Amino acid sequence: MNTAPRQTVGPIVDRTFQRNLTSRTPTSFRHGLVGHPLLTLDAIAQLGTELPARSLSAEVGEKPLAAGSAAGVAVPVEDIAEQIRQIAANSSWFTLLHIHQVDRYQRLVDEILDGLAASSGLPASSLRRRMGFLFASSPKAVTAAHFDIEHSFCMQLEGTRMLGFGKFADAEQREEHVKGYWNGDFGRFGTLPEVTAEYEIGPGDGCYIPPYTPHWITNYDNTSLSLTVTFFNDDNENESLVQAFNTKMQKLGANPPAYGLAPGRDRAKVGFMKAYGGAKRRLRLGSGEPAGSH
Numbered sequence: 177m178n179t180a181p182r183q184t185v186g187p188i189v190d191r192t193f194q195r196n197l198t199s200r201t202p203t204s205f206r207h208g209l210v211g212h213p214l215l216t217l218d219a220i221a222q223l224g225t226e227l228p229a230r231s232l233s234a235e236v237g238e239k240p241l242a243a244g245s246a247a248g249v250a251v252p253v254e255d256i257a258e259q260i261r262q263i264a265a266n267s268s269w270f271t272l273l274h275i276h277q278v279d280r281y282q283r284l285v286d287e288i289l290d291g292l293a294a295s296s297g298l299p300a301s302s303l304r305r306r307m308g309f310l311f312a313s314s315p316k317a318v319t320a321a322h323f324d325i326e327h328s329f330c331m332q333l334e335g336t337r338m339l340g341f342g343k344f345a346d347a348e349q350r351e352e353h354v355k356g357y358w359n360g361d362f363g364r365f366g367t368l369p370e371v372t373a374e375y376e377i378g379p380g381d382g383c384y385i386p387p388y389t390p391h392w393i394t395n396y397d398n399t400s401l402s403l404t405v406t407f408f409n410d411d412n413e414n415e416s417l418v419q420a421f422n423t424k425m426q427k428l429g430a431n432p433p434a435y436g437l438a439p440g441r442d443r444a445k446v447g448f449m450k451a452y453g454g455a456k457r458r459l460r461l462g463s464g465e466p467a468g469s470h
């Protein structure tokens with residue numbers, strides 16, 4: 177049987193990747209998206225004009241790596257296409273959120289994640305709530321330390337930068353940050369976590385960023401274009417549903433056990449949240465916020 181990874185435009189991984197997904201281990205890979213017609217600077221600038229204003233995030237590029245819950249300094253969006261085209265010189269950091277709202281980008285996100293599923297041996301249907309984000313940032317721009325709740329695949333298209341990973345000091349600190357995330361601080365950090373790994377990523381390089389894993393990115397002296405695609409599977413969907421449930425309980429004054437401490441109750445909470453449709457809306461909101469996202 178031929179076990180070589182299939183040709184795919186997205187992350188080039190093989191079946192061993194399943195273990196890293198399960199254990200939430202950051203993993204570098206190569207990808208085939210450099211030069212893709214939907215991912216050039218001009219194509220990204222054009223997409224900016226097609227997305228609703230709420231899907232455009234513009235901030236000053238240079239910022240501290242860890243500034244707590246303080247929001248980044250917003251840059252007014254006047255002509256998004258022109259601002260993206262001028263990214264080399266305007267010291268900015270643009271995010272196009274939820275690019276899958278536009279059909280041709282939804283097809284690209286699906287092509288990438290179906291390819292990832294095929295080459296890693298996972299059922300494509302297990303990769304759910306698929307989303308895509310495009311980033312254009314100026315030389316020396318920074319993505320401040322944060323964590324996401326999705327499985328994320330960051331793929332560098334242009335420019336080289338450093339992607340750092342860290343870890344929570346202990347379970348208590350993790351729980352505090354999780355609470356902060358669900359109460360709207362976007363998973364940001366006030367002090368940089370202990371560094372566990374660093375990957376220099378240039379065009380054609382990418383990295384799997386596991387859910388609930390602190391990370392940050394610093395651009396070198398060049399502009400950066402990158403694409404991130406994300407999904408939920410049972411692993412992070414169950415955890416985030418329990419957290420959404422617990423957040424509701426905490427607001428009512430209760431002190432429910434954190435995810436993982438009471439598996440029977442976790443299952444009941446997941447069942448409740450799946451039946452209670454609001455969970456899905458909250459998850460979309462949680463993953464769609466501009467500031468720290470991906």
Ligand SMILES: [Fe+2]
Binds near residue numbers: 322323391469
């Ligand atoms: Fe992130």
